[in-house]
Structures are given as structure tokens and as C-alpha cells.
């Protein structure tokens with residue numbers, strides 16, 4: 139498949155997608171969002187791929203939705219097309235783990251796309267923000283919801299109401315990113331983490347992801363019941379037998395994704 143706005147590579151059972159509109163700081167135009175969805179579909183269907191890394195450039199993960207593409211839209215254009223819909227949400231329906239490796243600006247839709255991923259590794263130059271209010275709009279791809287769940291009401295409200303950006307250190311303190319790494323090591327570190335996940339039991343990884351995500355959709359008691367059922371289900375896998383046998387026999391496990 140030939141892509142124009144992203145670069146798609148495979149590294150050691152990891153699918154690596156690099157947003158590639160350098161002149162527009164990876165602004166998320168319709169073509170880029172469509173190509174991102176196609177690349178995710180391809181990696182999702184590829185049995186050799188166990189996890190996916192989404193990254194941008196050193197200057198920008200993505201500076202948001204493409205303002206030049208959006209500027210002339212009317213309410214009716216946006217409403218009838220349900221603007222910011224399926225294509226954008228494709229990341230959230232991906233069953234394989236998706237790691238955002240964020241360097242530089244992750245603003246507006248860029249921050250929202252990073253938050254759609256399962257977790258964010260940030261370079262020490264990363265900057266996160268929801269500046270939509272300064273354009274006369276509000277976040278439209280989940281920013282008010284996912285940011286609030288990630289960093290709490292006080293910080294989310296300040297960021298959304300003022301457009302203030304936070305740097306990588308503040309993002310880590312607030313719980314928006316899992317870790318901060320030096321810029322030069324970001325992509326390799328993200329691929330290494332993804333490779334570690336890809337080497338584990340595929341079905342059990344998917345169950346773990348489903349269980350954590352349930353925490354955002356259900357009550358505590360429903361979430362715990364859901365977790366318990368999936369935990370029970372892991373005992374039906376060959377990989378549980380292999381994982382525990384390997385521990386007892388003091389060797390590395392070989393998971394067969396069964």
C-alpha cells in the first residue's frame with residue numbers, strides 16, 4: 139500500500155507508523171486520518187504484528203486537526219458529516235496495543251490522538267495542549283473527556299479553558315504519560331516496549347487491555363467482575379500452562395498465542 143502522509147514500517151513484530159506531513163507539523167488532514175486507519179487495519183490483520191507504535195517527528199507528534207481544511211466548514215458541514223468520527227476513533231477500536239511515542243507538539247487533535255492510544259511515552263521535549271479555545275472551538279475528538287480522566291478536573295479544565303500547554307515533566311507528574319525518555323531514544327524505546335508486549339501471549343495481552351479499558355466504562359464492581367471472568371479465561375489458554383511451567387522449570391516461556 140502506498141501512503142503519502144504516513145510512513146509504515148515493521149520492526150521485530152512491531153508495526154511502526156510515523157506521521158509524515160513535516161511542513162504542516164503533522165496536522166491531521168482527512169487524508170492522513172484515512173491512511174492512519176488503513177495502516178491500523180493492515181497491522182491488525184497481520185498475525186506477525188503483536189503491538190503498534192504511533193509517532194511523529196522530533197518537532198511535532200501532531201499540531202492538531204488541519205486548521206486550513208477546517209476553517210471554512212459550516213455547522214451543517216460538520217454536523218451532517220459527523221466531523222471527527224470513525225476515522226479518528228479507529229485507534230480506540232484497535233485490539234492490539236498501540237503506544238504513542240510523542241516528541242514535540244501534541245496539540246488539539248494531536249493530544250487527542252495520543253490519548254486514544256493505550257499509553258504515551260514522551261520525549262523530554264514533548265508539549266501537550268488543547269488550544270482549541272484560542273481558535274473559537276472546543277476539543278472535538280475526546281479531549282474534554284480523556285484529558286479529564288487522565289489528569290483530573292483541575293488541570294484539564296485549566297488546559298481546555300486557557301489553551302495552556304504542559305511540558306513532558308508536568309505531563310508525567312499529572313499521569314498523562316507513562317514515562318519520559320530522552321528525545322534521541324524515544325522511538326527505539328517505544329519499539330522496545332512494543333516488542334516486549336509482542337513477545338507475550340497475544341490473547342492474554344488482548345484480555346489485559348480489555349480489562350484495563352473496562353475501568354473507564356463501568357462501575358468498580360462490574361469492572362472487577364469483568365476482570366475476574368477474563369482472569370478465569372486465561373486458564374483456558376495453552377499460554378497460561380506454558381508461562382507457569384516455564385517459571386517452575388526456570389526457563390523462558392515460548393508463547394504460541396493459543
Ligand SMILES: CC(C)(O)CC(=O)SCCNC(=O)CCNC(=O)[C@H](O)C(C)(C)COP(=O)(O)OP(=O)(O)OC[C@H]1O[C@@H](n2cnc3c(N)ncnc32)[C@H](O)[C@@H]1OP(=O)(O)O
Nearest residue numbers: 161162163165201202203204205206246247269277278279
Ligand atoms: C481535533 C479538534 C476537533 O480537537 C480540533 C483541533 O485539533 S484544532 C487544532 C489545534 N491545534 C492548534 O491550534 C495548534 C496550531 N499550531 C500552532 O499553534 C503552531 O503551529 C505551533 C505552536 C504548533 C508551532 O509554531 P511554530 O513553530 O511557530 O510553527 P508554525 O510556523 O506555526 O507552523 C509551521 C507550519 O505548520 C502549519 N501548521 C501548524 N499547525 C497546523 C494545523 N493545526 N493545521 C494546519 N497547519 C498547521 C503552519 O500553518 C505552518 O505552515 P505555513 O502556514 O507556514 O505553510
